[in-house]
Amino acid sequence: MKLSAMQGSKILATGSFVPDSTLSNNQISKIVETSDEWIVARTGIKERRLLIGNKQSVVDLATAASLNALNKISMNPLEVDLIILATSSPNDLFGSASQVQAKIKAFNAVAFDLTAACSGFVLGIVTASQFLKNGSYRTILVIGADVLSKWINWSDRNTCILFGDGAGATILQSCKPQDNQILGFQLNTDGRYWDHLSLSYKKNIDPHPLLNIYQGSFNYIAMNGKEVYKFAVSQVPLNILKCLQSLNITINEIDWLLLHQANERILLAVAEKLSISTNKILVNVNKYGNTSAASIPLALDEAVHDGKISSNDIIVISGFGAGLTWGTVIIQWKC
Ligand code: UT7
Numbered sequence: 255m256k257l258s259a260m261q262g263s264k265i266l267a268t269g270s271f272v273p274d275s276t277l278s279n280n281q282i283s284k285i286v287e288t289s290d291e292w293i294v295a296r297t298g299i300k301e302r303r304l305l306i307g308n309k310q311s312v313v314d315l316a317t318a319a320s321l322n323a324l325n326k327i328s329m330n331p332l333e334v335d336l337i338i339l340a341t342s343s344p345n346d347l348f349g350s351a352s353q354v355q356a357k358i359k360a361f362n363a364v365a366f367d368l369t370a371a372c373s374g375f376v377l378g379i380v381t382a383s384q385f386l387k388n389g390s391y392r393t394i395l396v397i398g399a400d401v402l403s404k405w406i407n408w409s410d411r412n413t414c415i416l417f418g419d420g421a422g423a424t425i426l427q428s429c430k431p432q433d434n435q436i437l438g439f440q441l442n443t444d445g446r447y448w449d450h451l452s453l454s455y456k457k458n459i460d461p462h463p464l465l466n467i468y469q470g471s472f473n474y475i476a477m478n479g480k481e482v483y484k485f486a487v488s489q490v491p492l493n494i495l496k497c498l499q500s501l502n503i504t505i506n507e508i509d510w511l512l513l514h515q516a517n518e519r520i521l522l523a524v525a526e527k528l529s530i531s532t533n534k535i536l537v538n539v540n541k542y543g544n545t546s547a548a549s550i551p552l553a554l555d556e557a558v559h560d561g562k563i564s565s566n567d568i569i570v571i572s573g574f575g576a577g578l579t580w581g582t583v584i585i586q587w588k589c
Contacts, residue, residue, distance in 0.1 A: 273303045437585060
């Protein structure tokens with residue numbers, strides 16, 4: 255449905271889903287040389303969920319999170335005009351969003367994947383809000399879902415302690431400008447440092463004998479943890495400040511800080527740099543680890559479910575990670 259230009263965007267519902275299977279730090283310490291004490295002290299992570307077996311994929315997690323959100327508001331999936339699936343672990347490089355569309359029976363929706371690693375959900379919300387604002391679409395499902403366990407080198411203790419699998423979903427709808435909840439955003443990429451965190455193409459040793467084409471597969475996740483850490487604690491506060499300034503919002507007006515759940519130390523360091531009190535930080539990295547594009551919608555859904563967020567609360571949401579790409583979107587919650 256084509257609406258008049260310059261609509262607002264509101265969040266109608268959130269949903270999430272994580273696999274049942276839990277992997278504790280002690281279990282990881284039987285696979286690589288590490289300990290529960292080290293992982294908790296350096297990351298805040300106690301356990302993570304993993305999608306085990308070969309029957310389910312990121313599509314199933316994304317589907318369950320989406321149905322969870324749709325069911326909360328009894329929305330007919332046919333009302334959804336667009337599905338944006340933020341993921342870096344699709345089960346089809348041509349895109350997995352169309353499989354989610356079919357599974358939730360949202361047959362009127364166009365669907366595409368968005369690849370921006372741990373910033374994927376923030377970029378998804380910003381992308382959706384543009385379609386809503388200009389009147390192209392009325393109802394958009396934004397999903398963040400990742401199954402990075404499939405791409406971890408389980409003998410690399412630098413990475414295998416961090417990641418977990420999960421999915422979160424948000425349903426956005428256009429609304430009158432005065433009801434707008436997506437107040438503003440600030441996005442950045444610095445591709446010079448792409449190799450600080452990558453899941454890159456791995457070409458075969460020999461090319462095709464006649465065509466000189468190198469075919470291949472993908473490497474495991476490779477990360478320079480120290481550099482990503484330094485990048486996050488230096489750039490994310492600046493990005494948030496820039497976004498706040500553009501909206502004339504002061505630090506004191508922030509009710510919740512919802513950062514990508516990468517490492518509890520990063521959340522605390524960013525909050526400290528911004529002088530935001532720790533009781534305003536939404537944290538669940540202890541239970542799920544770093545679920546990449548899923549981490550923000552998963553934590554948002556949990557906070558809504560726990561009744562933490564009240565009407566008119568200002569929530570600063572920031573994602574950061576591979577790219578390197580990072581970004582903030584500031585929302586004002588309306589119940
Ligand atoms: O989602 C995208 C964003 N990703 C991130 O945000 C990750 C950002 N980086 C981090 O969170 C941290 O850098 C890590 C948690 C990955 C690592 O923590 P760190 O405090 O930066 O540790 P480090 O790499 O400086 O290593 C300190 C020591 C080293 O030993 P030495 O050289 O001091 O003897 C490591 O070999 O800890 C050792 N170490 C470990 N020890 C036990 C590294 N990993 C482990 C481990 N268990 N898993």
